[in-house]
Every structure is written in C-alpha cells, then in structure tokens.
Amino acid sequence: MENKIVPSIKNVLIPVTRDDHSFKAVKFAARLLAPLSPKITQKVFLIHVLAPSFLEKMASNVDIRFRNILESPIFRNIIQQHIEKEVKPFLRQFTQIFKENSFEGEIQEIITQGEPGKEIVNFAEKNNIQSIIMGRRRRSHAAETFLGSCSHIVINRAKKQFVYIIGQHVREEGCPINKILVAVDGSVPSLKALKEAAALATSFPDGVVKIAVMTVIDPIYLNKDSEEEKEAHEIINAARNLLLELGIKETNIDTFLEFGDPGRTIAKIADEEDYPLIMMGRTGKTGLKEIVLGSVSTRVIHKVQKATVGLAPM
Structure with missing residues (x-):
C-alpha cells in the first residue's frame, strides 16, 4: 500500500530584494507552488530586510550621530519614504507574479530591519515556516541591503526548514522540477x-x-x-x-x-x-x-x- 506523504511547503518564506536573483526565486516558487495551492501550500511570505549597511548609508546623509539617528523622526521619515518608493513596488511586483501563476494561497509582504540572515531565520522559527526559497549570490557588496553571506547564514542556522538555493536557470514551460x-x-x-x-x-x-x-x-x-x-x-x-x-x-x-x-x-x-x-x-x-x-x-x-x-x- 502506498504511503502518501505531503511536501514541507505549507508555509514558505522567500527573502527578496530588488534584483534578478530574487526575481528568479519568486518565479521558481510561483511556478512550483501555484498548482499545489491552497491544498498543500497555504501561505507564502515575501520578506525584505533593511540591513545595517543600508541604514548606515542612509544615515550618512543626515547630520546626526549614528547611534541617535535610528530613533530620530527625520531618519524614520527617510526610511519610510524609501520603503514607499523603492521597497513596496517590487514587493507588489513579486506578489503579482504569484497571482499571474494562479496561486490561490495567502501572500504576505514583510519588511523589517536587521542582519538579513538572522532576521530570516528568526522569522522562520516564529512563523512555522517549513521551507525557505532564496536567490543565490556569488559575491557580497558592503553597500547592499541584502548581503551575499545571507544564504550561508540561513543554510547553517535554519536547521528545521528545507532551504532551496535557486540556480541560474528556471524552466519556463511545464513543471519547474520535472x-x-x-x-x-x-x-x-x-x-x-x-x-x-x-x-x-x-x-x-x-x-x-x-x-x-x-x-x-x-x-x-x-x-x-x-x-x-x-x-x-x-x-x-x-x-x-x-x-x-x-x-x-x-x-x-x-x-x-x-x-x-x-x-x-x-x-x-x-x-x-x-x-x-x-x-x-x-x-x-x-x-x-x-x-x-x-x-x-x-x-x-x-x-x-x-x-x-x-x-x-x-
């Protein structure tokens, strides 16, 4: 008798930023999960993390000491403007990719601050995430909001989740994992x-x-x-x-x-x-x-x- 098993993709977390790596991760996830929603895949979380390196860069444009700047109304306003003009548009774009693939589960867009790898792992632990799907970056840049070392941290610290590191090629036709x-x-x-x-x-x-x-x-x-x-x-x-x-x-x-x-x-x-x-x-x-x-x-x-x-x- 066959033992029917269900894949660990009920709740899926996708760390994203505005780049081609994230686009491929979202495209792969949408094409994989849409046919399995909402029966198997029920929730997808798109998370974007504003890293300290990005905050430092933003703070350098404001004439206040960095240790005080994060709590200042001026800086909070600058960050909010960045989120509204830069972050939310690409999150909506990624959400739309799921909708275009007829995904029937729930999609949540999450924006937070901190070290990307740690924030992703903490979110996964607190929200019963079963799988993490993320883009692969072969190098890191100090000024990026999403560091190249992020995937390394997630792989080593997200011990309860399946972690998918997306390759350079995502199938355009048929099942993405044929x-x-x-x-x-x-x-x-x-x-x-x-x-x-x-x-x-x-x-x-x-x-x-x-x-x-x-x-x-x-x-x-x-x-x-x-x-x-x-x-x-x-x-x-x-x-x-x-x-x-x-x-x-x-x-x-x-x-x-x-x-x-x-x-x-x-x-x-x-x-x-x-x-x-x-x-x-x-x-x-x-x-x-x-x-x-x-x-x-x-x-x-x-x-x-x-x-x-x-x-x-x-």
Missing part, C-alpha cells in the same frame, strides 16, 4: 531529502516528475579491501525501494553510482543532464569513510550553474 536528482549517502538528512523529493513528485500528476538517485564514492577511500562500493550499492537499492513504497513508479526512477569528488560530480551531472533540482542533506554521515560529506552541499551550491539546490533539515 527531474529531481537526489544525492544519498545513507545519512538521516539525505533520507529526509529523498522523502521530500518523493513528496514533491507525488503532488503532481503521475509521470510529470521523475527522480534519479545517485551516490558518489571519492576514489581516495577505495582500496582492494574497501567496502565502500558495496555499501554504496546497498544505499542506492534502499533508496529505490523507499521511493517505490512512497508511490513513485519504477518507470519514474533512475539510479546510478559515480566515482569522483562528490561536490564536483553532483554539480557536473546536474548541469550536463539538465536537472532543475538537486535534493540532498545539509550534513552527511559521520566518520572518515562517509560517501557524501556534509561540506559537499556547500561545494555543490558553489559549483553548480543551472540547477536549484534543495537542502534537507539537519
């Missing part, structure tokens, strides 16, 4: 990633989403007495059987074993085979002989070009 590449290593986080991939796939009509399960063995762990390859095949077979139990048809499952540097190999296959979504654990197995290391998720995010990377909770 193929999911799941990297498994036998760890609990990778098992969570596998189950979430199955939950997403079964939320769409049969055959719309296919799942490929892979594991990677680093050659440095191989020798004539090595059990790594045998263990890897056992992990893949167990993953395949679990997908079948969760309602994924055998014709929609692919499995394979690769040899090489795990981070580079996962990213390379995802880009070359046009997988729009990679699902994996944020941390891997403990011990020297782990197949997919916890740090692999970070390397995949930095190496992959087109695919979105979905990281399971710790």
